[in-house]
Amino acid sequence: MEDKDKKIESLHLKLMPYLEKYGILLLLVIMILVMHILQPDVFLSWRNVTNVFKQISWQSMLALGVFMVIVTAGIDLSVGSIMMLSLMILAVVAKAGAPWYIVVITPLIAGFLCGLFNGLGITLLRMPHPFIMTLGTLYIFRGTGNLISGGTPISGFTDEVRYLGHGRIDLQWLGLEKSQYLPVSLVLIAIVYIIFWIFLNHSKTGKWIYAIGGNPNAARASGINVNKILVIVYSLCGFLSGIGALILAGRTDSGYPNAGLQSELDAIAACIIGGASFFGGRGTVLGVFAGVMIMGILRNGLNLMDVSSFWQQVLIGSIIVLAVYIDVLRRDLGTRK
Amino acid sequence: MSSTINPLLEAKGITKYFGTITALENVNLKVHAGECLGVVGDNGAGKSTLMKVLSGLYKPSAGSLFFQGKEEILESPRDSQNLGLEMVYQDLALAGNLPIGENIFLGREPTKNLGFIKLLDFNKIKELTNAHLDKLKINVKSADQKVEELSGGQRQAVAIARSTAFNAKVVIMDEPTAALAIKEVGKVLDLINSLKKTGVGVIVISHRMDDIFTVCDRVMALFQGTNFAEANLSNTSRDEVIGWIMGKK
Numbered sequence: 001m002e003d004k005d006k007k008i009e010s011l012h013l014k015l016m017p018y019l020e021k022y023g024i025l026l027l028l029v030i031m032i033l034v035m036h037i038l039q040p041d042v043f044l045s046w047r048n049v050t051n052v053f054k055q056i057s058w059q060s061m062l063a064l065g066v067f068m069v070i071v072t073a074g075i076d077l078s079v080g081s082i083m084m085l086s087l088m089i090l091a092v093v094a095k096a097g098a099p100w101y102i103v104v105i106t107p108l109i110a111g112f113l114c115g116l117f118n119g120l121g122i123t124l125l126r127m128p129h130p131f132i133m134t135l136g137t138l139y140i141f142r143g144t145g146n147l148i149s150g151g152t153p154i155s156g157f158t159d160e161v162r163y164l165g166h167g168r169i170d171l172q173w174l175g176l177e178k179s180q181y182l183p184v185s186l187v188l189i190a191i192v193y194i195i196f197w198i199f200l201n202h203s204k205t206g207k208w209i210y211a212i213g214g215n216p217n218a219a220r221a222s223g224i225n226v227n228k229i230l231v232i233v234y235s236l237c238g239f240l241s242g243i244g245a246l247i248l249a250g251r252t253d254s255g256y257p258n259a260g261l262q263s264e265l266d267a268i269a270a271c272i273i274g275g276a277s278f279f280g281g282r283g284t285v286l287g288v289f290a291g292v293m294i295m296g297i298l299r300n301g302l303n304l305m306d307v308s309s310f311w312q313q314v315l316i317g318s319i320i321v322l323a324v325y326i327d328v329l330r331r332d333l334g335t336r337k
Numbered sequence: 338m339s340s341t342i343n344p345l346l347e348a349k350g351i352t353k354y355f356g357t358i359t360a361l362e363n364v365n366l367k368v369h370a371g372e373c374l375g376v377v378g379d380n381g382a383g384k385s386t387l388m389k390v391l392s393g394l395y396k397p398s399a400g401s402l403f404f405q406g407k408e409e410i411l412e413s414p415r416d417s418q419n420l421g422l423e424m425v426y427q428d429l430a431l432a433g434n435l436p437i438g439e440n441i442f443l444g445r446e447p448t449k450n451l452g453f454i455k456l457l458d459f460n461k462i463k464e465l466t467n468a469h470l471d472k473l474k475i476n477v478k479s480a481d482q483k484v485e486e487l488s489g490g491q492r493q494a495v496a497i498a499r500s501t502a503f504n505a506k507v508v509i510m511d512e513p514t515a516a517l518a519i520k521e522v523g524k525v526l527d528l529i530n531s532l533k534k535t536g537v538g539v540i541v542i543s544h545r546m547d548d549i550f551t552v553c554d555r556v557m558a559l560f561q562g563t564n565f566a567e568a569n570l571s572n573t574s575r576d577e578v579i580g581w582i583m584g585k586k
Contacts, residue, residue, distance in 0.1 A: 198456075202456045202457050203454075203455070203456065203457065204446050204448065204455070204457065207435075207439060207443075207446060207457060208443075208444070210432070210434060210435060211432045211435060211439075211443055213434065214432030214433055214434035214435055215430065215431065215432040215433065217426075217428065217430055218430040218431050218432045218440070218443065219432065219443070219444070220414075221394075221414055221424070221426060221430040222414070222430070222443040222444030222445075223413060223414050223415035223418060223444045223445075224443070224444050281432065281433075281434035281435075282434060
């Protein structure tokens with residue numbers, strides 16, 4: 001009897017690290033299988049898969065930015081507004097006739113500066129919680145975006161500006177058909193996620209971001225300049241929102257007042273589904289990617305099945321609660337003695 | 338005996354105000370190589386404030402610090418670490434979500450160059466961690482274990498290992514046994530004794546007379562932010578030291 005218990009326990013100990021790391025991918029695979037069974041002809045078709053990636057492209061940038069912030073035990077509610085403001089600045093600059101390379105760079109700079117503003121506000125003004133600062137800038141940035149654009153959509157960008165969101169990489173040289181192309185936005189997601197994976201896991205600054213989330217006092221006692229790291233994190237989050245704006249500009253060919261409305265909540269949801277903890281110090285880049293994918297596939301699959309968007313809201317909300325509950329259960333098992 | 342040579346660390350006339358509150362007034366302290374100084378005092382006597390001044394976390398309002406005979410001004414914990422002055426905090430100051438090795442090297446991680454970017458050298462961290470833990474005879478399952486999975490005593494051991502990983506000359510420990518199970522206290526005290534043998538100066542702040550009388554060579558008492566009494570361990574008794582804590586001589 002005791003032997004059996006011991007065996008189960010050691011099995012737990014062996015499995016736990018893998019479950020913690022890859023459990024969320026398992027959920028993703030299960031979802032893909034279920035969707036495939038429900039929609040065998042459409043769901044895994046080239047067209048639909050690329051569609052999913054195009055749909056999640058800009059959300060994946062916001063989610064990655066918010067994820068870094070959440071790792072420090074912070075929150076950024078302003079990413080949707082940063083993206084909207086960056087998009088509006090891009091649109092205004094494009095309409096003013098600036099060359100494409102200037103237009104392409106403006107949202108990145110604008111996003112970075114918005115993030116810097118958040119970071120400096122949180123640290124210099126000694127805000128009791130980043131929630132407050134970024135709740136404020138959620139309004140400030142969107143308001144500013146409407147002020148500079150007059151609250152009306154601005155449409156029509158050149159192909160160079162639209163390349164990241166709209167571009168296609170032809171794969172006919174591989175013997176594939178013309179309709180079987182690779183969206184540029186998918187390649188961009190891969191590159192950005194790999195860079196940030198390396199940054200968070202293999203650089204000193206990345207390690208310090210996790211340390212701050214784990215115990216800010218430990219980080220401080222180790223001589224880490226916590227405020228400086230926080231400013232970097234919020235700035236990078238803004239920068240990623242700027243990339244999101246550039247992708248969205250390509251996808252919609254327009255700067256519009258409702259861009260990214262409530263997308264901060266989608267970004268947070270993707271992080272939480274992907275295993276990040278609000279208490280900080282926990283979560284992986286791979287998990288965030290899985291979180292973004294799960295939300296994207298859910299929306300896509302439900303659309304394919306003609307489920308009303310109201311039901312989609314109910315389901316996404318339920319998945320958030322369920323994902324975190326599974327996490328709680330898993331932790332209980334993991335700490336079993 | 339050791340008082341004839343220069344102390345490793347000496348604090349002279351340390352005064353610290355927080356607004357209108359005087360936390361420390363004209364406090365002196367010294368510790369020699371291979372010596373353990375016990376600092377005792379009631380809650381609010383100024384022990385923790387003094388240690389934070391020594392570790393560079395607080396800047397003193399007045400007074401000066403001498404390290405190996407040379408006056409030093411500490412702007413941050415990094416400055417004191419660079420001198421070889423390390424602090425083990427009561428709350429341990431470890432990041433539970435990180436593995437043992439990464440905690441030991443937090444803020445001072447070894448890196449390797451990959452072209453123009455610097456990446457963390459995880460193999461080296463592991464190698465150095467194992468060697469260092471072996472040297473201190475600290476037993477853990479693996480250097481990759483997360484600190485939050487360790488017992489209180491193991492955490493304390495990691496905190497001490499962390500403080501000594503970079504050729505520390507003076508290690509300051511704030512209540513090193515306060516949060517430990519009884520069977521773990523002995524191991525931590527053994528660790529302190531082996532540190533002394535390597536020539537490290539140790540300052541131990543503790544409420545526990547057992548700790549003080551097991552590892553310390555000298556004891557000093559703070560009372561209401563001032564030096565109250567000091568003696569070699571051989572010249573005093575538990576009852577006398579307890580009296581000092583309560584302000585009686």
